[in-house]
Amino acid sequence: MAKVQQFSSWLTKWFTLVVVLWAILNFFEPQTSLWAKSYVNYFLSIILFGMGMTLSIEDFKRIIRMPLMVIVGTVAHYLIMPLLAVLLCWIFRLNGMLAVGVILVGCCPSGTSSNVMSFLSKGDVALDVSIGLLSTLCAPFMVPLLMSALASSYVQIPVEKLFLTSVQVVLIPVALGVIVHTIFGKHVQKVTVALPAVSQVAILIIIGVVVAANNAKLFSAETALLLPVVMLHNLSGYTLGFLFSKLMYKIYPKGFRYAQQKAITFEVGMQDSALGATLALQAFATNPIVAIPSTFFSVWHNISGSVLSTWWVRHDAKHGIEADSDTGTIHRGTKQVKLGAVQA
Numbered sequence: 001m002a003k004v005q006q007f008s009s010w011l012t013k014w015f016t017l018v019v020v021l022w023a024i025l026n027f028f029e030p031q032t033s034l035w036a037k038s039y040v041n042y043f044l045s046i047i048l049f050g051m052g053m054t055l056s057i058e059d060f061k062r063i064i065r066m067p068l069m070v071i072v073g074t075v076a077h078y079l080i081m082p083l084l085a086v087l088l089c090w091i092f093r094l095n096g097m098l099a100v101g102v103i104l105v106g107c108c109p110s111g112t113s114s115n116v117m118s119f120l121s122k123g124d125v126a127l128d129v130s131i132g133l134l135s136t137l138c139a140p141f142m143v144p145l146l147m148s149a150l151a152s153s154y155v156q157i158p159v160e161k162l163f164l165t166s167v168q169v170v171l172i173p174v175a176l177g178v179i180v181h182t183i184f185g186k187h188v189q190k191v192t193v194a195l196p197a198v199s200q201v202a203i204l205i206i207i208g209v210v211v212a213a214n215n216a217k218l219f220s221a222e223t224a225l226l227l228p229v230v231m232l233h234n235l236s237g238y239t240l241g242f243l244f245s246k247l248m249y250k251i252y253p254k255g256f257r258y259a260q261q262k263a264i265t266f267e268v269g270m271q272d273s274a275l276g277a278t279l280a281l282q283a284f285a286t287n288p289i290v291a292i293p294s295t296f297f298s299v300w301h302n303i304s305g306s307v308l309s310t311w312w313v314r315h316d317a318k319h320g321i322e323a324d325s326d327t328g329t330i331h332r333g334t335k336q337v338k339l340g341a342v343q344a
Helices: 002-013 015-028 037-053 057-065 067-091 096-107 113-120 125-150 159-192 195-213 226-251 258-269 273-283 288-319 332-343
Strands: none
Touching: 002 015, 002 195, 015 195, 015 288, 037 159, 037 195, 037 273, 057 067, 057 125, 067 096, 067 125, 067 226, 067 258, 096 125, 096 226, 096 273, 096 288, 113 125, 113 258, 113 288, 125 159, 125 258, 159 273, 195 273, 195 288, 226 258, 226 288, 258 288, 273 288
């Protein structure tokens, strides 16, 4: 298991670069991953089964213990990102399947990468995990509902297919993972060390399938606007998520402090793009182009999340802001004490 952990740590460190190189390989050699096109739902199920195996009853109790923050964070995610997607489609005049793809990734739950970014930025990881869990469990209901409301003007939305696929690849695997963890307890910990690597490999396969299936259209004139749209979608999500959490601090300062604001920022701005790509390939099988925005998002939000978390840590260290700060503002009194100590 030591070698598995070592490989997992290496893959986590270089995951964004590996994703880019893997995408390039599949762009020029589409046969590399096309074989897996019919199995993407199984690969996503493996990812979410692994997620379920890392969860315990305590994780669900945490949602009950702090319901306001978790519910508010989840609502913010499902409100901000879908509406941003619609707005960007209108601004950039995207139509048809491309617009459906952008809105689909906007309607997905928050991505597991946000947990890592929240940890790196010294945010509230427990809140991050709780929001991610609740948004994921709501996905089979929220994704079809939001897609029907926001994307039906572009094409007919297969609501039933979205729902059934979401249940199949989200709820059932997560539930099974939790059951396995509950029954086997500590024995599962011997296996969970390999789960990050397994999940990342599964994500790579899904990305490879999307790139391979769309290699003729990936960088065509038709899809030229998708990259800036995806970048703006993600960055605007961070911005609005942070502003929303700052507003909530004014309403409920006890709960929405600096660490919680960081968690909500990442939870709002980062999407489960692997789920978006899988739903696109399953529910819109004849139009794989719908999965392209999810693939772009998968690469980009890992880059932006890493940059933002690194900047946040350096900013806090530079200004002497503690991780348990109320608002993240510089405490002048503390600064004066430090200066006085130096002068003495």
